[in-house]
Amino acid sequence: MTDALRHDPSAPVLITGGYGTVGAEIARMVAPGAPILLTGRTPERGRALAAETGAEVRAWDLGAAAPFRADARAVVNAVNDPEDRVLRAAVEGGVPYVDITRWTARMQRAVTVATLLGPTAPVLLSSAWMGGVSSLVAASLAADLGGAEQVEIAVRWDMADRSGADSVEFMDRLGVGFEVVDGGRRRIAGPLTEARTVVIGGAPVRVARIDTPEQFTLPLTLATSTAATRIGFSSPAATRALLALRGTGFFHWAGGERWAPARRALLHSPGEGGTAQLRIDVSHGGRSRTATVTDARGQGHLTAVGAFLGLHRVLGTDGAAPPQGVVFPEQHPDPVAAAARLADHGVRVELDRAGTGAAA
Structure with a gap:
């Protein structure tokens, strides 16, 4: 017996990982x-949230053999799905599906799996x-410029913020090189290399490269010839420490499962809450635009906002017809209007049309 989901427009929205840090934020947005x-x-961990939101809560352990069956209006996957169980069940059941949890290699596999299954x-x-907020805002800037030859994304990770274990799984990739497009040519970039200082929200932040899916998708969807995402931390000492660890080779020799708790503990925090900030620079035809995205409710909330906008996208309830087949967030037919909806959730997007204060 295998997992089975069946599409029913009157059924609940299924949120896998629905009572984790990000999943709980998504649930609160969907519930009304x-x-x-x-x-x-x-x-049992989800009972309080279920009582708060009026949700039903059921067990689905993606690491166990027991199959899961349910009717669903749509699926938002907010937990790692290493064997593509949720993805397969949703596609085979004709259920609209949003996934926010995959690093690049797993997303590439998901594209292949979903396409071979022939999604309806x-x-x-x-x-x-x-x-997907970074890609959506990049697409909105590209719409203003008429294209996106170069996209540079810089993330400020707030060390005081709440984060779930899955949120810092990118730490497992810091010993693995990844493919990027630079000047129209593909090459392998090293994690935490190519560091530079960028002004984010008025403050300088030292940032360095990490592996993120938009560096794979933007060259395919927006014909971007250079796509780069870098991350830095609210604590300059933390940034220096990670760069120093990279220099010692720590992320290479401590790359196995045995060291996963130690790697993730460097950033995983139950936290009291912090501010999510990222900067997106888009250049095209000799012109540039810059957007700084700020969510005072933190990184988990901003990720949930991206998922919530994605849910409306696949349901066709955001003013545009639902997409067909496999798509990425920047492929919205009206990215300017979609990005403007971030404000409905308390997310501030500040635009610098001159593109001043660029990365250096």
Whole structure:
């Protein structure tokens, strides 16, 4: 027996990982307008959130053999799905699907899996930074410029913020080189290399390269010839420490499963809450635009906003017809209007049309 989801427009929105740090934020956004089904390994952990949102909560352990069956209006996957169980069940059941949890290699595999299965409902792979917010804002700037020859994204990670274990899984990739497009040519970039200082929200932040899905998708969707995402931290000492660890080779020799808790503990924090900030620079035809995205409610909330906008996208409830087949967040037919909806959730997007204060 295998997992089975069946599409039913009157059924709940299924949120896998629905009572984790990000999943709980998504549930609170969805709850006022639709019934919800929350799933995870330990349903008892979701009881309080279920009572708060009126959701049903059930067990679906993606690491166990027990199959899962349910009717769903749509699926938002907010937990790592290493064997593509949620993806396969949604596609085979014709259920609109949003995924916000995959690093680049796993997203590439998801594209292949979903395409081979022949989806009849939308499959939105929205694992770009913060649930696809980075790609969506980049697309909105590209729409203003008439294209996006170069996209530079700089992330400020707030060390005081709340984060779930899955949120810092990118730490597992810091010993693995990744393919990027630079000047129209593909090459392998090293994690935490090519460091530079960028002004984000009025403050200088030292940032360095990491592997993120938008560096793969933007050259395919927006014909971007250079796409780069870098990350830095609210604590300059933390940035220096990570760069120093990279210099010692720590992320190479400590790359196995045995060292995963130690790697993730460097950033994983139950936190009291912090501010999410990222900067997107887009250049095209000799002109540039810059946007700084700020969410005072933190990184988990901003990621949930990206997922929530993605849910409306696959349901066709955001003013545009739902997409067909496999798509990425920057492929919205009206990215300017879609990005403007970030403000509905308390997310501020500040535009610098002159593109001043560029990365150096």
